[in-house]
Amino acid sequence: MADPGGLPAVCHCLLVETDADGLVLVDTGLGTADLRRPDQALGADWVAHAQPVLDPRESALHQLVRLGYDPRDVRHIVLTHLHRDHTGGLADFPHARVHVHPDEYRAVTDPSAAYHRHSLDRFMPAHRAHGPRLTPATTDGPANWFGFPGVARPQKLGHELLLVPLPGHSAGHAGVAVRDDHGRWLLHAGDAYMYHGELEHTPALGHPLLEPVQQDAQTDAAARAATRDRLRDLVRDHPDEVTVFSAHDPWEYARLARPAGVNGRTRGGR
Template identity: 45%
Template sequence: MQPGSSSCASTISTPAPCAPIGRRLVNGTGSIFQRARMVCHCLLIETNDGLALVDTGIGLDDIANPPRLGPKWVRQTTPRLDPAETAVQQVKALGYSPSDVRHLLLTHLDRDHAGGIPDFPDAKVHVDRREHDMAVSHRTPAPKGRYITDQWKHGPQWAFYGEGGEDWFGFKGVRALGDREPDILMIPLPGHTLGHCGIAVRTKDKWLLHAGDAYFFHGQIEARPKMPLVLGLFQRRADMDRAMRIENQERLRTLKATQGDTVTIFSSHDPVDYERCRCGLVHP
């Protein structure tokens, strides 16, 4: 695709799972007696049509009523439920109003990515149509308990993607905001869920790719892939299509190897990826 206007992006971390004892088995470093660390990595973008937020993390309604996230999920992940860490409160801390966020670009609709949708009631919600079919309209059966439908019971305005698109480094990317913002793309990366997407954003002369849950650990897209044992088991259990997830991880690995100077790839929950971005790989 031809470059157009550049976007300005800020990286934030919303309330994240505080993994249990066993850091080496989750993060790949430290002691098995230390607590592991994970993040929920969101991206706030200044566009030609207001602010856009890539993923929303856990929202204020989730924190006010943790059981709606699912008692088993809360018990297993022990999320740090601090309202100050929600995306909406961090947007306010940056000097914006929630109404300034005009677009929510969702990698998928799992509870720790979509919980903040109600905190931005004026925003249009952009998702892959296959994700909406499974999570919202139920045209496709979803695994029991996978989605928290209360997170969109207020009836947001949806925008759907999934067909057509143009070439982006060998991927098919669909312009998320059309001609108003040609350099924000929805990139289909199914596997973790059937409608899972990455979000590509051009900043100046380079690109960011928020890969969502296409991978969980930074070592998975290295030339010699590696994955901590417990995190690998969790990822496999969460897969809707494991073969497709593995195929897309290989495509991301190739993208990093061939375009690593041009494209910065990061995932939703890896703290190493998050720190790299927070320390200057994105343009504040």
């Protein structure tokens, strides 16, 4: 999908190198099986609307290999939520433990949960057919993060990484917060917003192509708007402590897609 000026949207992944936990992948983008059989894996209607680039070199798996890593070293995957453009690469790392916020886990596993059918319909069968090691994060972490309550910590992951609830887009949508070597936080905000104008302008400035996507996917419009406003306050009040970025904004990607230090190294990928 491109903006009126022709700049394509991205699907942002973050790779974190850790000393004790191997490689941690935050979101996975589309996977290699998606790119071989997009209509079957992703849904023909979605493919026709989103018009993804069907290039295996864009997959997280191929980008890891190109950087010189062994994909088997990806021990953990942390997901902002379970929509198809974030989970496609799960099958490329079948050995990895897959962490989600407990509210997102409950939404896809508990038939009595609110938005269960909505959530399960968007967690594509092709992305869960291999039986991913889906694991709910625990709420034994900090009570809140910069005033955001309900923070969860991935199980069996020693590196300081948190799942911060950013509700509205999905039933258990969460940002992934990672602390860098300088004490700053990076917050991968997933689809809590999709365009930087939503945070940089008051009132929020949505993107004419991305805003309908948000409205179609969201579970709670009021919660999504409240999350967006809280993120705007976070960016305004803590500019030297937190860097926030979303999953699909290509302008943010252009600004931030360069090596930075999280336990020495992080890398962004499309």
